[in-house]
Amino acid sequence: MNTNIRKQTGDRDIEMLVGRLLRTGVITASCIVFFGGILFLIRHGSAPMPSYHHFAGENTDYTTFAGIFWGAFQLNAKGIIQFGVMILIATPVLRIALSLFGFILEKDLLYVVITTIVLCVMLFSTIGGLKV
Template sequence: MKKEINASLEQDRDVEKTVGKLLRAGVILASLVVFIGGLSYVFSFGSLVRPDYHSFKGEESNLITFAGIFKGFFSGEAKGIIQFGVLLLILTPILRIIFSLFAFAIERDKLYVFITLIVLGIILASTFGGLNI
């Protein structure tokens, strides 16, 4: 009985460590992508006259959809690379929830699978609801 409890606790720690590594890797990767995009932007547009920030001008329409972000990233546009890094940062906690869902499913913990599905549904609905994909 004691060995079963210890094995279960050890497996929980392994899942926690893996989730921690996943979050850390996602944040580091997103930061590197944004940093590279920022460097590219500064080298490309750093010598231009400072823009007028008295009136708000939103992001270009081609960088607010997934297709536009991927197109900008793969074509090497600085703003597209930055937007892709932000997208990676947004996707990191979503991937954590998906990983947790699989971990709970492997453990056959139906209650936590159900709760995780609800959390995933809420996050996906709030993140992607209203987007013109």
């Protein structure tokens, strides 16, 4: 019985930690994007309306980790916004990693294997889309 209570307490602790991680990640990312948006409006709010007839993509500064970090470090509004989006994308990946850690502690081999596969797919699809 003592083992069962300890297992339920451990499960609950991991659930609370995962919930806190998701809440903190979303709130942090939202605050960073909000700050970047305010900074963008301060610096570019009075600029003329762009022409949307022709698509012009962003340069490579905002498609690599180094470019995003450097832009945010220089207080570039677009870099800050992109950094916030990157944190928002990283939040569910960290949630899966934390769940994997919990399943390892519980010694639940089936869920460790399934969660590892899901984590690998998430990391491959997320990092595979960036230009390193």
